[in-house]
Amino acid sequence: MKSQIKPTIYWSILNYKDWEMYIAATSKGLCFVGSQSMPFEELKSWANKRFPGSPLSESQETLMKYKGELVEYLDGKRKTFTIPFDYNGTDFQLSVWNALCEIPYGEIRSYSEIANKINKPAAVRAVGTAIGANPILITVPCHRVVGKNGALTGYRGGLEMKTRLLELERQGLSQ
Template identity: 70%
Template sequence: METNKPTLYWSLLMFKDWNFYIASTLKGLVFVGSQNKPIEELFEWARKRFPGSLLVEDDDKLEPYAVEITQYLEGKRKNFTVPVEYAGTQFQLAVWNALCEIPYGQTKSYSDIANDINKPAAVRAVGAAIGANPVLITVPCHRVIGKNGSLTGYRGGFEMKTLLLDLEKRASSEMDVPH
């Protein structure tokens, strides 16, 4: 019996104090989990987004993704080159693509993203789409802050968001210093 349900490959990425699950299909990265959350976060997401798909632990298949994410966490990578397979609505895809345009070390507001996708009145919908982003870090929703500069919700939690923004700020300032 042939099935069109993709197999999801997953691995636990561990780097210093960072532990989170990542998952991909054969086409690309589909999930980057929250810091130090149990595997149930991945399983619950997979049940909703890929119902009936087989989940297979496979560190080798996830290695290219783990390498780039680790390089990012080391402050050695600003952009990701690994493929991402988005599973979302057209609106979500537009928002997620706009997130990928936010430069490393910089932030934008929800209003900025709404304007970027030519939907200036859709600020709340933009927030919902950002909250539905399954690929943390690589689709940098952590770079979105409140219009007044305040930190706002983040699926990975405020601590993870703060750590990611601080990492980028620190790495950006180190990269700007001539050696």
Template identity: 55%
Template sequence: MQTERKKLIHWGMVRISESHFILAATDRGLCYLQFHESDAEPPVHWGHKQFPEHSWVEDKEDVLQPYLVQIEEYLRGLRTEFTLPLDLRGTEFQQGVWRALNEIPHGMTHSYSEIAQALNKPSAVRAVGTAIGANPILIVVPCHRVVGKNGALTGYRGGLVNKEKLLELEEFRTGKASGGPRM
């Protein structure tokens, strides 16, 4: 009789380039990345909703290491694309929005209405905003690249200060600015 392997979510609270994060990964890929100081919902509660068959185990070094490396490279200006496997769970609409976010080029921004139009749902701007707000993997699924129609910075689960820093970091790396704050 073969025993079923227990499904785990490896998670940790880590400091990367002056910022604190909570990140988590399943055996399929990164499933959660949030700024720690602005995380309103405990990740275990979120995880029980999204991954009810998984158990949580704290693990900062082994399973999470490849994710930590790429996130740190991005925050230090050494990486513009992620090659991390992801384990994103959401509705079909949310998944579509998150795929659209991954199509926004590094150093560029799109408006909520542009994302809705890309999905062929131009009247779904608010629903797009809600799906973006539910993005469990900040930075890697680049919701920070979405701004208001007039270019203004709008809500960000990681906080507007962090959104601004991420956008400035990308401008710095693409040569559009003479410099930008390091996170």
């Protein structure tokens, strides 16, 4: 039996204004956007779970196009992303993450609205768990999901980061 070749995960740190986060991509696309100001261990731990045995290799060059679109977004000049993604998850997670990508810039949805969107209205908690497992913050916009009453709820990057992203989009809509 042939051993499967493990994809290399290229990584870099995105430093822009007061934003600092690790980002990573495979040859197929962006696979990880880290939490604001978190250490390299966040990326390493995620990679060990999702891509066990894959080498991590720092590469400014490979990540340049991904950084470019993220910087444009953080500058309020980009509302959608055109970069390719390489996210791995269960069919359920993928359906949730794809639904997140359909939430328009500057708008919010509740967990129950996402559950309804994927035709699993009783799976609100599972939707929350899938959203929490989203490896590509910002570009797969899980920050646009709030509680049914509009309250900000959990976010892998922390509520401060979620608040900043929602405010950034509010300002972007008024430009």
